[in-house]
Amino acid sequence: MSAYKSPMLTHPPILLRIEEAALLILPIFAYQHLHYSWLLFTILFLTPDLFMLGYLANVRLGAATYNLVHTLTLPFVLLLTGYIKHWHLPSEIALIWIAHIAIDRLLGFGLKYPTRFKDTHLQHIPARSSATP
Numbered sequence: 001m002s003a004y005k006s007p008m009l010t011h012p013p014i015l016l017r018i019e020e021a022a023l024l025i026l027p028i029f030a031y032q033h034l035h036y037s038w039l040l041f042t043i044l045f046l047t048p049d050l051f052m053l054g055y056l057a058n059v060r061l062g063a064a065t066y067n068l069v070h071t072l073t074l075p076f077v078l079l080l081t082g083y084i085k086h087w088h089l090p091s092e093i094a095l096i097w098i099a100h101i102a103i104d105r106l107l108g109f110g111l112k113y114p115t116r117f118k119d120t121h122l123q124h125i126p127a128r129s130s131a132t133p
Contacts, residue, residue, distance in 0.1 A: 031096070
């Protein structure tokens, strides 16, 4: 049972999930409304996860590269640039990118600490000990 005795809507993890669901719905709605290509959406949706390859070098580089493309700053700048310049492709890519970040957060995948892949700003998953079955 949770240590929280307050109503469900004051429980921060639940509020964060609701927020991320809203952040997922908004770019998908805009993407559909602007009649962008769902084929491109499908092709590019998992592209930010390629930055996990930094973990092949070491944990610090992996966390840095992963976090670089899993924060909203760059896609927001890209979206704003596309809007100001009336360029469709940057806006399209930015909406896909924002949706990717939102679904990751909704599923519990947060920004990484340079300790272990599973140490995130949303949760800390303890390492399994050899004594644990």
